[in-house]
Amino acid sequence: MTTILLAGATGLVGQHVLANALADERINSVIAPTRRPLAVHPKLTNPLVDFERLPADAEWWSVDGAICTLGTTRGKAGSDEAFHRVDHDYPLVVAGLVRARGATRFALNSALGANAGSHFLYPRTKGELEDDLVALGFASLTLVRPGLIGGKREEFRAVERISLALLGTLAPLMPRRYRINPAGTIAGTLVEAAVAGPPGWHVVEAERLSR
Numbered sequence: 001m002t003t004i005l006l007a008g009a010t011g012l013v014g015q016h017v018l019a020n021a022l023a024d025e026r027i028n029s030v031i032a033p034t035r036r037p038l039a040v041h042p043k044l045t046n047p048l049v050d051f052e053r054l055p056a057d058a059e060w061w062s063v064d065g066a067i068c069t070l071g072t073t074r075g076k077a078g079s080d081e082a083f084h085r086v087d088h089d090y091p092l093v094v095a096g097l098v099r100a101r102g103a104t105r106f107a108l109n110s111a112l113g114a115n116a117g118s119h120f121l122y123p124r125t126k127g128e129l130e131d132d133l134v135a136l137g138f139a140s141l142t143l144v145r146p147g148l149i150g151g152k153r154e155e156f157r158a159v160e161r162i163s164l165a166l167l168g169t170l171a172p173l174m175p176r177r178y179r180i181n182p183a184g185t186i187a188g189t190l191v192e193a194a195v196a197g198p199p200g201w202h203v204v205e206a207e208r209l210s211r
Helices: 012-023 080-100 123-137 158-173 181-197
Strands: 002-007 027-031 065-068 105-109 140-145 200-205
Touching: 002 012, 002 080, 012 027, 012 181, 065 080, 065 140, 080 105, 080 123, 105 123, 105 181, 105 200, 123 140, 140 181, 181 200
Parallel strands: 002 027, 002 065, 065 105, 105 140, 140 200
Antiparallel strands: none
């Protein structure tokens, strides 16, 4: 049986990951540190944390695998620096802590076009994080790079909603790489990687996640 840690359980993809993981018979325990409480479940341990001051000595970092779906937007973060902290620094700290406690598998919800050499903030930040995760030396590292994610978010994002509507209509004409990636499909890929990811590091591109 497997114990996994999920960082980002309250986001769109994270909610799907949590539901999948709790239903997965191979997983006996899910550790999900969050800022606000989650619904109680017998398989769930839900430490309430401040991601600026994570407790490095907590015993619950000792897991078999971990999944990170942490992320925000530049607008919501308020600055380039704040965005980088949430999308790069927080995930890297989480990865370092589980790696130090013996985790062998790590799965990241990254983004289409992630590239540390990009001139644009979002793909550059995701690319830098990917490179730093590779350097940690997990036995199995899976980088999932979705494009536009399909699903119902708690917050309203006008541009994203319009894009989803357009892509939904044009999907048969679009290359698979640019079609909608359902949050549930992404979540399933992340859970499988955390439970049974193959050795080495692997990239799952958007075309493998599209409907």
